[in-house]
Each structure stands twice: as structure tokens, then as C-alpha cells.
Amino acid sequence: MEIQTESEQTAEIIVTVTLTEDDENPYLDRSYKRLVTRLKVPGFRPGKAPKSIVESMVGRIGLVNEAIEFMIPESLDQALRDNDISAFAEPHIELLGMEPTQYKATVPLEPIVTLGNTDEINIEREPVSITEEQVDEVLDRVRNEQASWEPVERPIEYSDLLNINVKGIIDDELVIDDSEIDFMPIEDSVLPFPGFAPNLIGHSETESLEFEITIPEDYARKEYAGKQCAFEVEILSVKEKNLPEIDDEFAKSIGEGFDTIEDFKSNVMEQLTTEADSQAALKLQEDSLNKLVEISDIQASNLLYEREVDSLRREREQALSNQQVDIETYLAYMGKSPEEFTEELEQSANERLNRFLVLKQFSSDEAIEVTEEDVQTEIDNMLKSYDESDETRERMESFFNTESTKDSIRSSMFNRKVLERLVELTEASSTDNSSAEKNTEVSDSNE
Known part of the structure; x- marks a missing residue:
């Protein structure tokens, strides 16, 4: 086995391996044993034809082809051991020839990471301060969650809760046909189509409405963009949100053992402080790691970065697939070209790999x-x-x-x-x- 090595990068070595016939023969014996069970050789029972007959039928190249999948990785492992080369990740293989078998392996070596001096990292934990406004925001959110919906006898306003029957027709096709559905009119809502909600405002329970809207040209579903939709709406009920007073009774109704509103506020303040402390700690970790990566020197094989990009791409595509969205639809929705998407992946992948390598070296040093x-x-x-x-x-x-x-x-x-x-x-x-x-x-x- 002839082995040549060259190094174009500090953390990568290229190994070119040429196998002699004597090197190949043990592997070809194995490929013969695999082939002979599948070939129909006249005059021989299945699996009983001698190697010479099988080789005359498929040629030596046929045996080599059958052996490639195990001959290359096994001979490469031997070549790396013989030359005291330790691969950090799976090598990239390029087949150069088959008479004799020759291939080139790009082997990523252990990255060389020289950590920056942590004394140079001057980052302080952000002080935590919770304001009364933040506490009030939580109270308002809980208040809205505890609110009840009460029937009203007045014209519809935004944020009411309606129960309606609705039909929508586009080009003589019934595209919407819902009965007794709850609907909350929000001024900028795009459901079921942009401009639907404002047509309900000012009308009352038991009314039946008919109106048309023009769907915007830039509407996401192109088959409806720019078209007229004729609606028939029957208003079955109108309700408004009844917010409770923020007092001691409100605190008791939460069911967490609070006797007064001040008890509840104190608990909210404590929880917000705990959450803020946790967020401040996470931010300090993130900022410290980013700074350490910035001041460290990392020498790693380009192959590692390329594979990290491929890995991140598969992760993104799988996440989209789980939401039943393909990559083309996603890019169109985000207004990005495939090149811009790849550029973003490369940046994210490079950052992720660098962080991993720095943390790996740091954990080893410590x-x-x-x-x-x-x-x-x-x-x-x-x-x-x-x-x-x-x-x-x-x-x-x-x-x-x-x-x-x-x-x-x-x-x-x-x-x-x-x-x-x-x-x-x-x-x-x-x-x-x-x-x-x-x-x-x-x-x-x-x-």
C-alpha cells in the first residue's frame, strides 16, 4: 500500500492511498463471496461457482466495485494507524482510480484552539430592577385571563366576542362556510380576509349582513389575490369582556392562597425578580462565551465548517417539514433568495462550531x-x-x-x-x- 501525505491546512491532512493487487486481494475475496450468492452461473449451484469463473464474468473491476464500500474505509483506517494520524471527524473520500484502486482522503485533524486570556473579558452582570409598571403588566394579564364574557345590547365594537354564521364566495365558489363560530373583530386582522372585520363594526345582534371586499394584490394565497369576495354574515350574539376589579377579592380568586392584593403583588415582584436574575445570568454566560470566542484563535478544517452548514440546513428543513412547510415556500414568505439563506446558514454554523470548539478547549483546560x-x-x-x-x-x-x-x-x-x-x-x-x-x-x- 503506497501512502502519500500532504498538508495544506494546519488542522487538515490529505492522504493519497494506492492499493497494490496484493492489498486488494483479501477484499476481492470478500466481494466474490457476496457476488457469488447473487449470480446465476450455468453449471453451478447458487453460491458454488469458483472465484475464477465469477471474475471472468464480472471482471476484476466488477469485484473491485463490489468491494469499494468496505475496502476504502478499512484500508484508510490502516493507513492512518500506520502513519499515526488521528482523524477528528469522518474524512472526505475522493476516488481517483480503480486500476489500481487509488483514492484521496481529506482528513480533519483535532482543531487547534488557543484560548484568549479570560482576564481580558470585562463583562459585568446586568443589575436587576423590577418596576411597578412590570408588576402592573402581570396584574393586567392575570386580570384579562380571569375576565368573563357578558352579553351586551349595543353595536359591535372592536375586541368584542361574536358568534356568527359566515359564507364567503369568490368567482362563484364557496370558499368560506362556517356556522356558529366565535370571532373577535380586530381592526388589522387578516382573518378570514383583510378588511373583513371593519365591516362588522356598528352592527348588532340578530342582524344579517351582505358586503364585498377586495382581497389585496399581495395576499399570500395567490389564487385569491386581487379578487372580490362576497360575504353573507349572520350575527348570532355579541359579548364584551368584563374585567374584575384589582382588589383583595381578585387576589383571593386566583386560588394561590393570597388574602390581599398586596400579597399577590409581592409574589409577582418576587417571581419577576427571580426570572430577571435568571435572564441576567444567562446573558452573562452568553456574553462571556461570545467574548472568549472573539479573543481566541481557532484553526479548524474547512471540512468541519462545511459539514456544520449541511447539518444546520438539515435541521432547518426538518423543522419546516414538521410544520408542513417546504423550504421554497419558507423562502418566498421571508423574501429571501437561496443564496441569502445559505449565507445565513454559513454564519450561524460557523458561530456554532466555533463556540463548541472553544467550550471544548476551555473545559479541557479547566x-x-x-x-x-x-x-x-x-x-x-x-x-x-x-x-x-x-x-x-x-x-x-x-x-x-x-x-x-x-x-x-x-x-x-x-x-x-x-x-x-x-x-x-x-x-x-x-x-x-x-x-x-x-x-x-x-x-x-x-x-
Whole structure:
């Protein structure tokens, strides 16, 4: 086996392998055993024709073709071992010839990541401050959720709740035929078509309406764009939202043990503060990681970046497929060209891979690991919310103790520990820098 190596990138090596007949023969013996069971050879029972007869029928090239799928990966593994080359990811193979068998393998090597100095990361945790306005927003949201709908005897207004029968006809085709449906007229609503809701305003319960609207030229469903739709609407009922007063009775009605509205407000303030603290911590992790990536030097095979783009593309297409949307429809809706979509994928994929490589190197430098005891402690903590005699606890305990779930928990804990350690170093650096600046100011003032 003749092996030639060349390196065009620091983190990549190109290996060209040429196999001699002696190298090929063991693989061709295996391809013969596969072929002979499928070939019908006159004068021989199935699977009994000798190799020489089979080779005369399909030629040596036929045997090589049959062997390619296992001959190349196995011989490449041997070539890499013989040359002490460790592949970081699956090599890219290019077949160069078959007489003799020759191929070129582009082999990604372990990326070289030189981390920046975390002392240079000067990012502070954003202070958390919850305002009365934020608390009032939560109260208003809960108030709306607790509201009841009451019948009214007045003309329809926006945001009322209607119950209607509606038919819509376009080009003599009945495209809408709904009975006793609830409908809330919103001024800018595009349902069922733009301009439908305003035609209901000012009318009353029991009225029957007939009107036409022109569907906009830029309407998403092209078969209806620019056409006239004739509507017949029967208004069955009109209701308005009855909002409760925000008082002690309102607090009690929530059902969480609040006796007064002040108790409820205090609870809301506490929850908002907890959420804001959590968001501030996540933002600090994100900003710290982004800064570390920015100040680090990463040398990785282009092949890794290309595959990351392909992987991200498959993920996006699968997500769209789950929503029964194809990529062409999505791009048309977003107003993007395939080239713009690819450019966005490349940027996102490059960022994702760089973050992974930096975190991998950082975790190695910091000797961060997650032990089996760590995983079990995490599982025990998650099970604490279930009563010992609860059947659900038994099911969850069985679920948590599967290997796949443990692996997922281990991965999540590992990422969390890595980011927490990074933030720990970042905050320490920020504190030191802040202290140094204060000392400098004091020194200057003394002078």
C-alpha cells in the first residue's frame, strides 16, 4: 500500500492511498463471496461457482466495485494507524482510480484552539430592577385571563366576542362556510380576509349582513389575490369582556392562597425578580462565551465548517417539514433568495462550531467533568418534587435512569458547569479590573 501525505491546512491532512493487487486481494475475496450468492452461473449451484469463473464474468473491476464500500474505509483506517494520524471527524473520500484502486482522503485533524486570556473579558452582570409598571403588566394579564364574557345590547365594537354564521364566495365558489363560530373583530386582522372585520363594526345582534371586499394584490394565497369576495354574515350574539376589579377579592380568586392584593403583588415582584436574575445570568454566560470566542484563535478544517452548514440546513428543513412547510415556500414568505439563506446558514454554523470548539478547549483546560455521582444527585433533586408513594415518581425514576436520559442530563450538567466556571472567571476579572481602576483614581487624587 503506497501512502502519500500532504498538508495544506494546519488542522487538515490529505492522504493519497494506492492499493497494490496484493492489498486488494483479501477484499476481492470478500466481494466474490457476496457476488457469488447473487449470480446465476450455468453449471453451478447458487453460491458454488469458483472465484475464477465469477471474475471472468464480472471482471476484476466488477469485484473491485463490489468491494469499494468496505475496502476504502478499512484500508484508510490502516493507513492512518500506520502513519499515526488521528482523524477528528469522518474524512472526505475522493476516488481517483480503480486500476489500481487509488483514492484521496481529506482528513480533519483535532482543531487547534488557543484560548484568549479570560482576564481580558470585562463583562459585568446586568443589575436587576423590577418596576411597578412590570408588576402592573402581570396584574393586567392575570386580570384579562380571569375576565368573563357578558352579553351586551349595543353595536359591535372592536375586541368584542361574536358568534356568527359566515359564507364567503369568490368567482362563484364557496370558499368560506362556517356556522356558529366565535370571532373577535380586530381592526388589522387578516382573518378570514383583510378588511373583513371593519365591516362588522356598528352592527348588532340578530342582524344579517351582505358586503364585498377586495382581497389585496399581495395576499399570500395567490389564487385569491386581487379578487372580490362576497360575504353573507349572520350575527348570532355579541359579548364584551368584563374585567374584575384589582382588589383583595381578585387576589383571593386566583386560588394561590393570597388574602390581599398586596400579597399577590409581592409574589409577582418576587417571581419577576427571580426570572430577571435568571435572564441576567444567562446573558452573562452568553456574553462571556461570545467574548472568549472573539479573543481566541481557532484553526479548524474547512471540512468541519462545511459539514456544520449541511447539518444546520438539515435541521432547518426538518423543522419546516414538521410544520408542513417546504423550504421554497419558507423562502418566498421571508423574501429571501437561496443564496441569502445559505449565507445565513454559513454564519450561524460557523458561530456554532466555533463556540463548541472553544467550550471544548476551555473545559479541557479547566479539567471540568461530570461524575456518575453528579448525575445521580441531579436525578435525586429532580425527583424531590414527587411524593414517595406517587406512581408518577416511579415512572419518572425509571425514565431518568435510562442510559439515554442520563447521557442527556450529563451533557446538560457539563455545559452548565463549563459556563458557570467561565462566568466565575469573568466576574473575578471584572471585579479585579474595577478595584484596580478605583485604586488608580485614589492614587491620582492623592497626587
